[in-house]
Amino acid sequence: MGNTSTRTALDPFQQVCKNWHEAAKNVRTFNRLLSSDAQIARTPKQLVWTLNKAKLYRYSPMVDPHPRHKTPLLLIFAIMNRPHVLDLRPGHSFVEYMLKQGYDVFLLDWGIPGPEDKNLSFDDYTLEYLPRAIRKFQSITGAQQFSMLGWCLGALISTLYAALRPDDGLKNLVLLTAPLDFSDKAAGGFSRWASDAAFNADRVVETFGNVPGEMIDAGAKMLKPVENFVGTYVNLWDNIDDVGKVSAWHAMNTWVRDIIPMAGAAYRQLINDFYKHNRLVEGTLSLRGEPVRLSQLRASVLNVIAESDHITPPCQSERVMSLFGTEDKAVHRVRGGHIGIMAGRGAEHTTWPHIDQWLAARSN
Amino acid sequence: MSENGTRTDPLDPTGVLKGMRDAAMTNWAQMMTHLVNTEAYAGATGAMLDASLSASAPFRKLMESTMAQSLANLNMPSREDFIRLAEQLTHIEMRLDDMEAKLDALARPAGGGWNRTES
Numbered sequence: 001m002g003n004t005s006t007r008t009a010l011d012p013f014q015q016v017c018k019n020w021h022e023a024a025k026n027v028r029t030f031n032r033l034l035s036s037d038a039q040i041a042r043t044p045k046q047l048v049w050t051l052n053k054a055k056l057y058r059y060s061p062m063v064d065p066h067p068r069h070k071t072p073l074l075l076i077f078a079i080m081n082r083p084h085v086l087d088l089r090p091g092h093s094f095v096e097y098m099l100k101q102g103y104d105v106f107l108l109d110w111g112i113p114g115p116e117d118k119n120l121s122f123d124d125y126t127l128e129y130l131p132r133a134i135r136k137f138q139s140i141t142g143a144q145q146f147s148m149l150g151w152c153l154g155a156l157i158s159t160l161y162a163a164l165r166p167d168d169g170l171k172n173l174v175l176l177t178a179p180l181d182f183s184d185k186a187a188g189g190f191s192r193w194a195s196d197a198a199f200n201a202d203r204v205v206e207t208f209g210n211v212p213g214e215m216i217d218a219g220a221k222m223l224k225p226v227e228n229f230v231g232t233y234v235n236l237w238d239n240i241d242d243v244g245k246v247s248a249w250h251a252m253n254t255w256v257r258d259i260i261p262m263a264g265a266a267y268r269q270l271i272n273d274f275y276k277h278n279r280l281v282e283g284t285l286s287l288r289g290e291p292v293r294l295s296q297l298r299a300s301v302l303n304v305i306a307e308s309d310h311i312t313p314p315c316q317s318e319r320v321m322s323l324f325g326t327e328d329k330a331v332h333r334v335r336g337g338h339i340g341i342m343a344g345r346g347a348e349h350t351t352w353p354h355i356d357q358w359l360a361a362r363s364n
Numbered sequence: 365m366s367e368n369g370t371r372t373d374p375l376d377p378t379g380v381l382k383g384m385r386d387a388a389m390t391n392w393a394q395m396m397t398h399l400v401n402t403e404a405y406a407g408a409t410g411a412m413l414d415a416s417l418s419a420s421a422p423f424r425k426l427m428e429s430t431m432a433q434s435l436a437n438l439n440m441p442s443r444e445d446f447i448r449l450a451e452q453l454t455h456i457e458m459r460l461d462d463m464e465a466k467l468d469a470l471a472r473p474a475g476g477g478w479n480r481t482e483s
Contacts, residue, residue, distance in 0.1 A: 051461055052454045115443065116450035132461055139468040189401050196403070198410030200417075207417045207424065222400055226393035234389065238382075310397075 026240045033236065037257075038250040041084035043095050045107070049136040053111025056133045058140065062099040069363035071171055072104040072141045074134070076154035079110045079125065080216050080262040082255065085343050086151070089251040094342055094352055101356045103363070104141060108133050113263045118209040120263035122270075123287040126160045131168070138169060147172035147359055148299075151342065152312065153270070156180060159297070160280075164290055166298045166325075172362045173299040174355055177312040177338050180320040182278040188313040189223040194275035201271035205264040213259030223310050248345065255343075281320060294320065300328035302358045304341065304351060311338040330358065 049056035061068065075095070077083035086107065087095040098105050108130070113120060138144060146169055150158030155178030162173050185195040193199060204211060221228035232253075239245040279285035285292045301324055305314045314333070321329055334341045334351050341351050399405055432442045 051457055114450065116447040116454070128458075132458075132465075135465055136468075139465070189406075192401060192403065193406045193409065196406040196410045198407050198414060200410070200414045203414055203417045207421065223397075224393070225396045225400065226389060231389060231393065234385075 026237070029240055029246070030237060033246065033250050033253070036250075038089065038247070038254040040089055040251050040254050041087045042090050043087045043093055043099070048106075048140055049133060051129060051132055053113060053117065054129050054133065055109045055111060056136060057107045057109065059095055059099055059105045059107070061104065062096070063102045068102045068104060069360065070143065071145055071147050071359075071363040072106060072137065072143050073098060073147045073149060073359070073363075074137055075105065075107045076130070076148060076150040076158050077107075077109070078151060078153040079157070079266060080153065080211075080213070080260060082258045082260060083107055083109050084258070085252075085255050085339065088255065088343050089247070092248070092251075092343075092345075092348065094347070097348060097352050098356065101360070103359070104143075106137050112260045113210050115209055118205070118264040121265035121268075122157065122160060125157050125266065126164065127288050127290075130157060130161050131165065134168065143169075145169050145171040147174070147363060149174040149176065149355070150178065151176040152179065152338070156274075156280075159294070160287060160292055162299050163292050163294050163297045164287065166296050170299045172359055173297075173301050174359065175301065175303045175317065176342060177306050177309055178303065178317045178320075179274070179312040181281045181316050181318075182275050183281060183319070184313075184315050187315050188310055190219070190311060191275060191313070191316075193219070194271045199271070201268050205268045208261075208264065210261035210264050211267045213261050216262055217256075217259045220311060252339075252343065281323065294323040295325040297324045298326050300362055301326055301330070302355065303329070303331045304355065305331060305333045306336050306338055306341040307333055308336060308340075309338045328362075332358075 044060040045057040046060070047055055048058050075083070075086055077086060087093045090096065095105055095107070110125070110129070134146070137146065148158050148162070148170055150156070150173070155175040158173060159175065159178060159180060162170050182191060182195075185191055194201075204215075208215075232249075236246070236249050239249070273279045273285060277284070280292060280294070283291075283293065301321070303317055303321060305317050306312070307314060318331060321331060332351075332354055334354075336344055336346070336351075341347060432444070435442045
């Protein structure tokens with residue numbers, strides 16, 4: 001009797017102690033995840049070219065040369081984030097996936113602009129840095145034709161290049177969440193904020209030179225404030241025992257926290273020429289005096305659109321398709337957000353295979 | 365909001381609380397997303413940012429000129445000097461890149477085409 005009553009009295013107490021122990025362990029894990037960096041961008045690569053802060057990397061092939069695709073692939077990411085999201089973590093990396101599918105993969109990393117780069121504009125990125133990187137890339141691979149994949153502002157730069165240099169070997173162009181058409185001013189927070197008469201991009205650039213990464217990061221997070229400032233941490237806490245989800249969260253958070261400034265002149269151009277005046281679609285955009293005509297774009301185009309994208313709403317990418325000069329063009333809509341369609345858990349079953357199939361048919 | 369929140373046991377008090385939390389957060393998130401997408405929010409943040417930058421401009425300019433003068437008096441290079449130097453280095457890098465491209469072209473076999481290299 002006595003033993004039974006002692007046991008029943010102790011069991012709840014032991015349970016409480018166990019729960020506290022578990023909670024303390026979870027708090028320690030939570031703190032560690034918030035204060036440390038995950039190992040990201042681990043796929044082996046060689047630096048093959050540099051110019052100012054820009055670096056061109058070639059990833060080490062993962063398949064023998066024989067079954068490899070003849071047309072190499074150049075990846076271009078946005079200018080205000082690090083490109084590591086393309087190679088997030090081993091086992092869940094777009095770069096790794098494409099290498100295994102037999103592509104010769106290169107990455108152009110724009111680098112982190114310093115105060116001396118405040119005058120870098122889309123003119124420089126499109127007509128100075130990118131052509132030079134491509135020249136080196138063609139020299140190394142020996143391939144005169146190549147494929148290019150641009151994501152976010154990287155897709156904008158890729159589109160500008162494709163329209164201005166249609167004869168320089170670009171065969172296939174993959175655009176991911178490409179912000180190109182800003183005619184709908186009410187589409188998404190950025191469009192509305194940037195188009196507002198009170199928003200003065202010139203003043204921001206005059207003040208800061210380069211636009212601080214913290215300001216860009218805060219702006220992006222304010223598009224969905226509760227999800228970004230609260231929800232992400234609540235989700236982490238709820239899934240803290242799930243090793244797979246925790247490691248995915250940690251990798252993504254490491255990338256999100258790695259914020260960089262944006263070159264002032266490019267920011268001014270993005271707000272004034274693109275968001276406010278929609279010059280690319282209106283046909284009034286010139287880079288270094290050369291008019292940009294989307295009808296000149298002759299590469300095959302795959303335009304991948306995220307249906308729940310709050311940064312680049314689908315209308316900013318989709319309507320522009322009719323303006324491209326190429327006959328071989330396709331839109332692929334994917335369920336997911338701006339980053340999730342390429343770095344989310346489902347990307348390797350949805351977006352990546354589609355890109356591979358589309359490119360493979362045009363890469364030999 | 366959370367994936368676990370959709371599978372709560374109604375007899376578990378923490379599960380019920382979690383469900384209430386998730387429902388509250390979903391409503392809060394919808395309300396905030398709607399708020400930041402309004403004309404009023406766009407106008408207010410734009411005006412606030414512009415006002416704060418305009419107000420700080422005279423102090424910033426004063427600080428910059430004072431610092432530049434102080435460094436000049438100490439025979440020290442200023443931030444602007446370093447920026448000019450870095451820009452010149454980039455221009456030199458571009459010339460080197462042009463020369464490298466010409467060398468690459470010369471190194472190409474006479475029959476045309478490039479050598480395919482493997483690392």
